[in-house]
Amino acid sequence: xxxxxxxxxxxxxxxxxxxxxxxxxxxxxxxxxxxxxxxxxxxxxxxxxxxxxxxxxxxxxxxxxxxxxxxxxxxxxxxxxxxxxxxxxxxxxxxxxxxxxxxxxxxxxxxxxxxxxxxxxxxxxxxxxxxxxxxxxxxxxxxxxxxxxxxxxxxxxxxxxxxxxxxxxxxxxxxxxxxxxxxxxxxxxxxxxxxxx
Amino acid sequence: xxxxxxxxxxxxxxxxxxxxxxxxxxxxxxxxxxxxxxxxxxx
Numbered sequence: 001x002x003x004x005x006x007x008x009x010x011x012x013x014x015x016x017x018x019x020x021x022x023x024x025x026x027x028x029x030x031x032x033x034x035x036x037x038x039x040x041x042x043x044x045x046x047x048x049x050x051x052x053x054x055x056x057x058x059x060x061x062x063x064x065x066x067x068x069x070x071x072x073x074x075x076x077x078x079x080x081x082x083x084x085x086x087x088x089x090x091x092x093x094x095x096x097x098x099x100x101x102x103x104x105x106x107x108x109x110x111x112x113x114x115x116x117x118x119x120x121x122x123x124x125x126x127x128x129x130x131x132x133x134x135x136x137x138x139x140x141x142x143x144x145x146x147x148x149x150x151x152x153x154x155x156x157x158x159x160x161x162x163x164x165x166x167x168x169x170x171x172x173x174x175x176x177x178x179x180x181x182x183x184x185x186x187x188x189x190x191x192x193x194x195x196x197x
Numbered sequence: 198x199x200x201x202x203x204x205x206x207x208x209x210x211x212x213x214x215x216x217x218x219x220x221x222x223x224x225x226x227x228x229x230x231x232x233x234x235x236x237x238x239x240x
Contacts, residue, residue, distance in 0.1 A: 002233035014210050017198065026235045028210060031217035033232040073224030076231050083230030131224040136231040137239065139224065144240045148224050185229075 004080075007032035037080050041087050048092040054099050057174040061095040064159060064178030072130035072152040073139075074182060075190035090181060098177035102170050112167045118176050119160040122183040126152050129186040156183075 003011075007029040015025035042062065049058025077083045105111050131148040133139040139148070159179050163172040184190075220226045221238040 014206060014213075017203075017206055018210055020210070023235065023237060024214070027217045027237065028213050030232055030235050030238070031213040031220075034220060034226045035213075035216060037230060037232070038226070069225060070223040075229070076225070077229050080230045080232075086229050133224060134231050137225055137234040139240065141240050 060174035061178040074185035094177040098173040102173040
């Protein structure tokens with residue numbers, strides 16, 4: 001059973017009541033599973049960020065990471081629980097580290113240069129590896145693949161511009177954390193786990 | 198089935214189908230886990 005019991009039950013009910021075919025029923029179950037994971041994932045990460053006292057920064061970090069992920073793909077876990085656990089730890093940890101860096105070194109003259117170097121590293125990783133698909137959602141079309149790569153590179157460039165313009169604020173550091181964390185999931189190092197999942 | 202129930206179920210189903218369709222334009226949907234994507238949504 002590829003979907004959760006709740007999603008399967010609801011989709012079966014809707015398909016029966018509205019007389020939908022099995023393909024539509026599967027799409028509804030997929031949609032529900034995605035929606036639930038999305039809401040729970042965001043809520044978990046924001047809750048941990050709130051407990052750490054970085055609620056506003058964590059929202060910026062997860063949005064930055066998530067938007068880039070939509071375009072670049074990345075490594076996946078084999079179960080939703082591992083995904084939720086990893087997200088609830090990694091995003092707050094990266095965001096917390098970025099906010100500590102801002103507090104400690106945000107006024108240093110070299111700080112913008114360090115942010116720029118991180119942005120360039122992200123750009124290089126995204127340009128080299130994006131999009132990274134997974135067996136659960138393979139990217140078949142070569143045109144679609146090229147389009148995603150282009151959009152992912154544009155997203156990193158847009159983030160880099162935002163980081164430069166907002167370099168004296170916590171937002172620049174939070175965006176950099178989200179972008180860097182997401183870029184790291186594109187590395188082939190994590191691909192081994194993805195393919196064996 | 199009453200008309201109201203029919204309307205509510207239709208709206209809910211349409212919203213879910215639209216959400217599922219919207220995910221097909223992205224490389225993946227969720228942060229670190231991807232539910233098995235129906236073949237009709239694979240591009």
